Amino acid sequence: MAETNDQRGITLERGLVRGGATVHFMNPARLIEKIIRERIFDSLYWKEQCFGLTAATLCDRAAELTYIGGQYGTQRPTPFLCLAFKMIQLQPEREIVLEYLAAEDFKYLRALAAFYIRLVYPALEVYKLLEPLLADYRKLRSRSNTGFKLTYMDEFVDMLLTEERVCDIALPRVTPRIVLEDREELEPRESALASELESEGEDEEDNDK
Structure with a gap:
């Protein structure tokens, strides 16, 4: 469905963000494919729970989430996906997004911010x-067309960093980590397992003394 801006005489796709900053050189709404946007707009959750949300009230709504996921059943969008799109529309300030990410007591709010x-x-x-969240091993419920399954925050974040599609959404391409390391923009990532092995080795040395 399209909507027309009569003053400019142009046609805009339904749901495009007007007046906000572009993201990856595009209207941010296009981060979500058009067919999925239409399903979001037609969903009961969007109509009943997302209307009139602000960055502050979205936080409260996200704190009520009980699972992550993209689409389920007959291609119905999950509340998680609806709220993700609402965030895209709202374009909350960086400080607010970081507050969401730091919300340790509300793991699904944290997962939403990461997404x-x-x-x-x-x-x-x-x-x-996102890499610091690889040390967050809490359980998450995930919903898809095949039903519910159990995953973990670190697994979800690893998918965000390594997969092309997550929650039925094509993720924007990002510069590989190794390239950023070569540019000296990022320090090489230290493996948590390597740190544990090193610590165990030091403990064994201390016991041998």
Whole structure:
């Protein structure tokens, strides 16, 4: 469906963000494919729960989430995906997004912020902001066309960093980490497993003394 701006005499796709900043050189709404946007707009959750949301009230709504995911059943968008698109429309200030990300007591709010950051932010910030969450091993419920399954925050974040599609959404391409390391924009990532092995080795040395 399209809507017409009579003053300019042009046609705009339904749901495009007007007056906001572009993201990855495009209208941010186009981060979500058109057919999925239409399904979001037609969903009962969007109509009943997302109307009139602000950055502050979206936080409250996201704190009520009980699972992540893209589409399920007959291609119905999950509340998680609806709220992600609402964030794209709202384009909240960076400080607000970081508050969402730091919300340890609300893991689905944190997951929503991570998903938004991966969609919207440049590669360097994606790595810097999301990689610390690889140490978050809390359980998450995920919903898809095949039903519910159990995953973990670190697995979800790893998917955001390595997969091309997450929650049925094609993720924007990001500069590979190794390239940013070669440019000295990022320090080489230290493996948590390597740190644990090193610590165990030091403990064994201390015991041998």
